[in-house]
Amino acid sequence: MNPDFLAWSGNLQVRIETALEHLLPDPRHAPQTLHAAMRHAALGGGKRVRPLLAFAAGEVAGADPARVEIAACAVELIHAYSLVHDDMPCMDNDMLRRGKPTCHVEYGEATALLAGDGLHSLAFELLSGHTLSDTPERQLDMVKLLASAAGSRGMAGGQAIDLASVGQTLTLPELEFMHIHKTGALIRAAVLLGAYCGAALDNTTLARLDRYAKCVGLAFQVVDDILDAEAPTATLGKTAGKDAQHNKPTYVTLMGSTRAKAFAAELHRDALDALAGFDSAQRLRELADFIVQRQF
Numbered sequence: 001m002n003p004d005f006l007a008w009s010g011n012l013q014v015r016i017e018t019a020l021e022h023l024l025p026d027p028r029h030a031p032q033t034l035h036a037a038m039r040h041a042a043l044g045g046g047k048r049v050r051p052l053l054a055f056a057a058g059e060v061a062g063a064d065p066a067r068v069e070i071a072a073c074a075v076e077l078i079h080a081y082s083l084v085h086d087d088m089p090c091m092d093n094d095m096l097r098r099g100k101p102t103c104h105v106e107y108g109e110a111t112a113l114l115a116g117d118g119l120h121s122l123a124f125e126l127l128s129g130h131t132l133s134d135t136p137e138r139q140l141d142m143v144k145l146l147a148s149a150a151g152s153r154g155m156a157g158g159q160a161i162d163l164a165s166v167g168q169t170l171t172l173p174e175l176e177f178m179h180i181h182k183t184g185a186l187i188r189a190a191v192l193l194g195a196y197c198g199a200a201l202d203n204t205t206l207a208r209l210d211r212y213a214k215c216v217g218l219a220f221q222v223v224d225d226i227l228d229a230e231a232p233t234a235t236l237g238k239t240a241g242k243d244a245q246h247n248k249p250t251y252v253t254l255m256g257s258t259r260a261k262a263f264a265a266e267l268h269r270d271a272l273d274a275l276a277g278f279d280s281a282q283r284l285r286e287l288a289d290f291i292v293q294r295q296f
């Protein structure tokens, strides 16, 4: 990756960590254990891809970074909640996340469940409690956008399909439908929320950002499937080989590794095509590169 992108993303990763540290409840305040569990889940790890996408899309709309920071934290909190619940014994039953014990391993199942709930609610408290847009109508649209991306017609719905697919044979369109919801919906919300923090964009520009977001959202998942099959646990910071172990259909099991890599490259090209001619979208382009080239 180019050094300028690494510096930009590194600075923003620190910015997000600092913002989340301030926005998450103080672990000295009751209920202390719940607050500690929320902080365990949201702080000190993760690539922060969704917040980076929000900042990059905010640049296209000339958004105030202070506004984008709040929207980016809201998306990251939804992501952190989803990982806590996904790791629980009733779902993926995983012990390792971001190189640390998962939330339920550290704090017990009941606290982990509540920590996920607390993170989810805090995301909406942020999105509704700060001025993020020039008009109340657009800000309400932002709340609705995140709610539907996280809900049964978005991420939670995709997770339900995922759980039901264990041991089943899915077709490629069925697999794509699942991932567009489970992973893609929140990635799309990150891009659009970042853009909504800035000046109103015309419909063509918004549609192009949306097309970019859909392509990188799916590419993210294809690469995730490839890494799960090929990368070691130590590099991933989460248990490798879980998909095969759980008998889950993936892009690697359906297409084979070579075709899955070619598909990720095709989605990458489509994402870049969607941004053709946008001078202000350089960070979005670099993030698309990062998403397909990442090793963890």
Ligand code: GRG
Pocket (backbone or CB within 6 Å): 045, 046, 047, 048, 049, 079, 081, 082, 083, 085, 086, 098, 155, 156, 159, 182, 183, 221, 224, 296
């Ligand atoms: C429990 C409602 C609910 C949803 C869970 C996100 C999710 C849905 C499950 C996570 C399982 C998983 C491995 C999904 C594949 C893609 C993905 C979201 C990977 C984790 O995201 P990264 O790589 O993680 O951005 P970091 O730790 O870098 O933030």
